[in-house]
Amino acid sequence: MSERAIRVLLADDEHLIRGALAALLSLEDDLLVVAEAATGPEARAMARAHEPDVAVLDLQMPGADGVAVATSLRGEVPGCRSMIVTSHGRPGHLKRALAAGVRGFVPKTVSAQRLAEIIRTVHAGNRYVDPELAADAISAGESPLTVREAEVLECAEAGAPVMEIAARASLSPGTVRNYLSSATAKLGAENRHAAARLARERGWL
Missing domain, CATH: 3.40.50.2300 (Response regulator)
Structure with a gap:
């Protein structure tokens, strides 16, 4: 040695x-x-x-x-x-x-x-x-998601309901829904679960 x-x-x-x-x-x-x-x-x-x-x-x-x-x-x-x-x-x-x-x-x-x-x-x-x-x-390129969008999408990926995500992220349920719909639209996915899967595959989560 x-x-x-x-x-x-x-x-x-x-x-x-x-x-x-x-x-x-x-x-x-x-x-x-x-x-x-x-x-x-x-x-x-x-x-x-x-x-x-x-x-x-x-x-x-x-x-x-x-x-x-x-x-x-x-x-x-x-x-x-x-x-x-x-x-x-x-x-x-x-x-x-x-x-x-x-x-x-x-x-x-x-x-x-x-x-x-x-x-x-x-x-x-x-x-x-x-x-x-x-x-x-x-x-893979740069992620189109904001930090907050990625955060709530990652919670949604695990199957957490909106109320639980809101509590975990210290956000209102309405804000969580806005982030989820914005992320889903940016990724061109049919729902938040598909959006989460797509973001995960591209390495953005």
């Missing part, structure tokens, strides 16, 4: 994947896995406790997703650089991640050896985005 090993936090709710990655990365002389986590809150707690150099975060975790964790770590562990590993590389996720200051965005299909190289790249202060994911994000 080199004296200046890069300290790594691995966060993934799939134990088998996380364990295999930890074992493979530990074979690299300059990498040291100092902590593992299975949920978003656990990843934040482990990062605060161990102060890793690089946090490798699964995009979809219970409690808080990888982008939310990365956003928190910017303030809580400023010396830690974050990267996202995902099997759901939708354009909207990439844009959210980059806006949150994430330095790496890679698919789960990447080899452990390649992941080790990307960890070194991110640790050195550089950014790495998988080329295919980047191309998808560019081709």
Whole structure:
């Protein structure tokens, strides 16, 4: 083990994947896995406790997703650089991640050896985005939805009724209906559920 090993936090709710990655990365002389986590809150707690150099975060975790964790770590562990590993590389996720200051965005299909190289790249202060994911994000274009429209559409996607969305978003039911109808019209969908599905497919939610 080199004296200046890069300290790594691995966060993934799939134990088998996380364990295999930890074992493979530990074979690299300059990498040291100092902590593992299975949920978003656990990843934040482990990062605060161990102060890793690089946090490798699964995009979809219970409690808080990888982008939310990365956003928190910017303030809580400023010396830690974050990267996202995902099997759901939708354009909207990439844009959210980059806006949150994430330095790496890679698919789960990447080899452990390649992941080790990307960890070194991110640790050195550089950014790495998988080329295919980047191309998808560019081709999807900018979302026509406002932040509020996307927010209420995401609630509607989960099947929440208007009253519940209104309570959750601190809006009146009439305002929620306006946002939903506006979003549905912008996307040319027949109803809000179809609009939510369309926005999700294009990576805008």
